[in-house]
Amino acid sequence: MDLLNALVAFTNFVIVPATAYGAQLALGALGVTLIYGILRFSNFAHGETMAFGTMSVLGITALFQSWGISFGPLPTALLALPFGALITIALVLSTDRVVYKFYRKVKAAPVMLVIVSMGVMFMMNGFIRMIVGTDDRRFADGARFIIKAREFKQATGLNEGLAIKTTQAITLVVAIMTVAALFYFLNKTRTGKSMRAYSDNEDLALLSGINPERVVKITWILVAILATIAGTLYGLDKSFKPFIYMQLLLPIFAAAIVGGLGSPLGAIAGGFVIAFSEITFTYAFKKVITYLGPDGWKPDGLVQLLSTDYKFAVSFAILIIVLLFKPTGLFKGKSV
Amino acid sequence: MTHVVSQNEQSRMRPPKYFACMALLIIAVGFFESWNSALFILNFGLISAIMALGVNLQWGYAGLFNVGVVGFVALGGLAAVLVSKPPVPEAWGAGGLQVLGALVFGLAVIVGAIALWKRLSGSKYRGLILTAFILIGFFIYRAIFDPAVAAIEAVNPSVTGNLGGLGLPILLAWPVGGLFAAGAAWVVAKTALGLRSDYLAIATLGIAEIIIAVMKNEDWLARGVKNVIAIPRPVPYEIDLQTSPWFLSLAERFGSDPITASTIFVKLCYAALFLGVIILLVTAMELALKSPWGRMMRAIRDNEVSSEAMGKDVTKRHLQIFVLGAAICGLAGAMMTTLDGQLTPTSYQPLRFTFLIWVMVIVGGSGNNWGAVLGGMLIWFLWVQVEPMSLFAAEQIVDIFNIGPDLEAQIMKRVIYLRHFSMGLILLLVLRFNPRGLLPER
Numbered sequence: 001m002d003l004l005n006a007l008v009a010f011t012n013f014v015i016v017p018a019t020a021y022g023a024q025l026a027l028g029a030l031g032v033t034l035i036y037g038i039l040r041f042s043n044f045a046h047g048e049t050m051a052f053g054t055m056s057v058l059g060i061t062a063l064f065q066s067w068g069i070s071f072g073p074l075p076t077a078l079l080a081l082p083f084g085a086l087i088t089i090a091l092v093l094s095t096d097r098v099v100y101k102f103y104r105k106v107k108a109a110p111v112m113l114v115i116v117s118m119g120v121m122f123m124m125n126g127f128i129r130m131i132v133g134t135d136d137r138r139f140a141d142g143a144r145f146i147i148k149a150r151e152f153k154q155a156t157g158l159n160e161g162l163a164i165k166t167t168q169a170i171t172l173v174v175a176i177m178t179v180a181a182l183f184y185f186l187n188k189t190r191t192g193k194s195m196r197a198y199s200d201n202e203d204l205a206l207l208s209g210i211n212p213e214r215v216v217k218i219t220w221i222l223v224a225i226l227a228t229i230a231g232t233l234y235g236l237d238k239s240f241k242p243f244i245y246m247q248l249l250l251p252i253f254a255a256a257i258v259g260g261l262g263s264p265l266g267a268i269a270g271g272f273v274i275a276f277s278e279i280t281f282t283y284a285f286k287k288v289i290t291y292l293g294p295d296g297w298k299p300d301g302l303v304q305l306l307s308t309d310y311k312f313a314v315s316f317a318i319l320i321i322v323l324l325f326k327p328t329g330l331f332k333g334k335s336v
Numbered sequence: 337m338t339h340v341v342s343q344n345e346q347s348r349m350r351p352p353k354y355f356a357c358m359a360l361l362i363i364a365v366g367f368f369e370s371w372n373s374a375l376f377i378l379n380f381g382l383i384s385a386i387m388a389l390g391v392n393l394q395w396g397y398a399g400l401f402n403v404g405v406v407g408f409v410a411l412g413g414l415a416a417v418l419v420s421k422p423p424v425p426e427a428w429g430a431g432g433l434q435v436l437g438a439l440v441f442g443l444a445v446i447v448g449a450i451a452l453w454k455r456l457s458g459s460k461y462r463g464l465i466l467t468a469f470i471l472i473g474f475f476i477y478r479a480i481f482d483p484a485v486a487a488i489e490a491v492n493p494s495v496t497g498n499l500g501g502l503g504l505p506i507l508l509a510w511p512v513g514g515l516f517a518a519g520a521a522w523v524v525a526k527t528a529l530g531l532r533s534d535y536l537a538i539a540t541l542g543i544a545e546i547i548i549a550v551m552k553n554e555d556w557l558a559r560g561v562k563n564v565i566a567i568p569r570p571v572p573y574e575i576d577l578q579t580s581p582w583f584l585s586l587a588e589r590f591g592s593d594p595i596t597a598s599t600i601f602v603k604l605c606y607a608a609l610f611l612g613v614i615i616l617l618v619t620a621m622e623l624a625l626k627s628p629w630g631r632m633m634r635a636i637r638d639n640e641v642s643s644e645a646m647g648k649d650v651t652k653r654h655l656q657i658f659v660l661g662a663a664i665c666g667l668a669g670a671m672m673t674t675l676d677g678q679l680t681p682t683s684y685q686p687l688r689f690t691f692l693i694w695v696m697v698i699v700g701g702s703g704n705n706w707g708a709v710l711g712g713m714l715i716w717f718l719w720v721q722v723e724p725m726s727l728f729a730a731e732q733i734v735d736i737f738n739i740g741p742d743l744e745a746q747i748m749k750r751v752i753y754l755r756h757f758s759m760g761l762i763l764l765l766v767l768r769f770n771p772r773g774l775l776p777e778r
Binding site for chain 2 (some may be wrong): 041044056097104110111112114115116118119120121122123124125126127129130131133185246247249251253254261301305307309310312313315316319320324325327
């Protein structure tokens with residue numbers, strides 16, 4: 001029985017990665033939920049928006065690196081982030097102008113907009129692949145670790161090491177800053193309040209003189225910023241592969257629905273629920289259980305509930321359970 | 337989606353005209369490229385048309401939003417393997433029955449959990465007891481399942497390593513593929529229908545991912561990513577044709593060399609089979625559409641509230657049509673695997689088998705079966721042809737601007753993704769300027 005080592009192993013392999021992944025999902029789900037709250041459709045192009053944002057950041061990072069600009073121990077991509085977000089904002093605003101605006105004018109059914117977003121997804125997908133190709137790219141520079149496993153072992157004298165990657169810490173810090181700024185904006189500023197009013201009751205908001213086109217524009221700007229940050233953090237933490245972002249669509253939607261579509265707080269909670277359950281269910285607990293059991297005893301198998309390839313099944317199962325028992329999500333979302 | 341009655345001369349002449357144009361396009365490929373590629377486009381076009389018919393049934397007749405087409409197609413492919421491949425007796429001996437037993441046990445746990453949930457209503461510890469029940473059930477299931485799977489996968493892993501199939505004729509796999517897909521669709525529909533439409537979409541997206549994940553990982557079932565090759569055929573093999581005298585004389589009569597003639601003959605046999613299926617399906621669907629059942633479905637689609645007030649069970653009808661549509665997608669999946677002669681789970685990409693099918697339905701005209709067939713053929717044609725066209729265009733640009741070989745290689749590698757871009761563009765243009773599609777609903 002070795003509680004401390006078990007705890008360290010569990011932290012190292014489950015808590016740390018799940019926290020980073022959860023923050024990334026939460027930021028992605030926030031984008032989905034904002035569009036749902038204001039524009040009232042599920043945006044299938046959100047994964048590609050994230051990929052586009054990451055691609056822009058990637059390009060600017062390469063530019064900065066060629067100029068010799070770096071951010072010390074932090075990745076250069078963080079410096080490039082605002083510029084990448086600007087490019088993404090320009091893209092989504094022009095997409096809205098050219099594509100989505102028409103359907104708002106004719107008051108198309110929400111499901112029509114979902115199909116439209118499928119077309120946008122296809123186009124962005126092709127565009128991204130034409131620009132950067134499909135290769136796997138790593139763009140995290142600077143220091144790789146904040147705490148190295150070996151140093152941790154030496155400092156504490158434990159058998160198990162605890163490693164925290166710079167990108168994981170950055171993910172959490174940036175996500176907290178972003179969410180704080182977003183909530184400040186939504187709850188304290190006039191524009192943010194008008195957005196919430198529009199989301200809660202469109203007719204009353206219109207009646208009180210809120211300009212719907214302005215609300216929509218600001219929503220898209222926020223969504224572009226969130227998507228760029230979420231995509232870049234995910235890309236920094238793992239690596240940038242364009243097709244991965246389409247696969248992220250399912251956990252992101254699951255997070256948004258589990259939390260309650262249209263509820264920003266719910267999106268964050270949903271992101272962490274999905275991330276923690278995906279990683280807990282697919283982690284092999286052999287090591288942890290060996291420490292917890294009596295000395296010299298080992299479990300036979302890996303003690304892994306599901307193989308890692310079934311992580312989608314986990315987010316899906318949670319989605320279904322929530323849909324069955326609490327259709328509006330954990331934090332009462334919309335159910336139009 | 338209003339229902340406009342327009343029976344004038346022009347709209348009645350439209351389908352034959354458009355289909356003639358489609359035929360001309362394919363014949364043009366035959367003349368300018370080769371008859372083999374023309375027939376390739378025709379065969380896959382027909383299969384895509386069947387998938388589009390399935391989605392059209394769900395979306396056009398009932399307004400149900402299914403983005404899990406790829407999963408149902410993959411289940412059809414699985415059926416092709418499980419029905420037609422010969423069984424592997426050693427694997428069955430090693431743990432076949434044990435695997436089946438584990439699956440039955442797993443099912444029993446799920447059924448038991450549902451029963452327990454109902455029985456315990458009102459109890460304070462309902463959630464806790466149920467979680468414990470499911471967890472214990474899961475560990476027992478894994479304890480039965482895992483060793484059996486390990487034993488099966490150890491049997492001659494380079495060739496089989498799976499249980500094999502039933503060794504029945506491949507044509508039987510087509511309806512079985514439909515049944516598999518219908519079963520999966522029933523489970524999805526039972527949980528997600530009756531909730532809002534977006535939820536059904538996400539649920540189908542999820543089930544498709546899971547089906548693909550199962551097919552990639554469960555090697556005992558259909559070898560996973562090791563692929564299954566040499567799936568039996570319903571039509572003769574080229575090699576046999578090339579040695580049979582009647583075929584050689586036939587090839588001579590057409591003045592063609594036996595090798596090319598044999599490949600074309602095989603493709604023509606498939607085309608005939610697929611055409612037969614399409615004619616059967618479209619006739620059945622058209623008859624259904626004109627029957628009281630079809631009118632009821634459209635009434636439900638156009639106004640759920642009033643249909644419910646008229647005493648129609650909307651959720652039940654939706655369940656019915658969702659299962660039927662998925663079955664058609666499964667049938668198409670089995671047909672496609674038969675045509676390919678192999679099952680490669682990694683090839684089931686949602687972009688190709690879900691979203692592209694949607695482009696077909698929308699472009700063809702949702703609610704119109706002939707439109708779905710036309711859209712399936714046309715979009716498949718473009719999907720195949722945009723790639724060489726964009727490569728050709730890129731070559732011209734490279735020549736004009738004198739671009740170096742390094743950059744040229746990069747451009748050539750990426751220009752193929754113009755096909756994704758153009759499909760999205762076509763979808764958006766049709767939605768914006770001709771939302772009822774090429775052949776609108778009558």
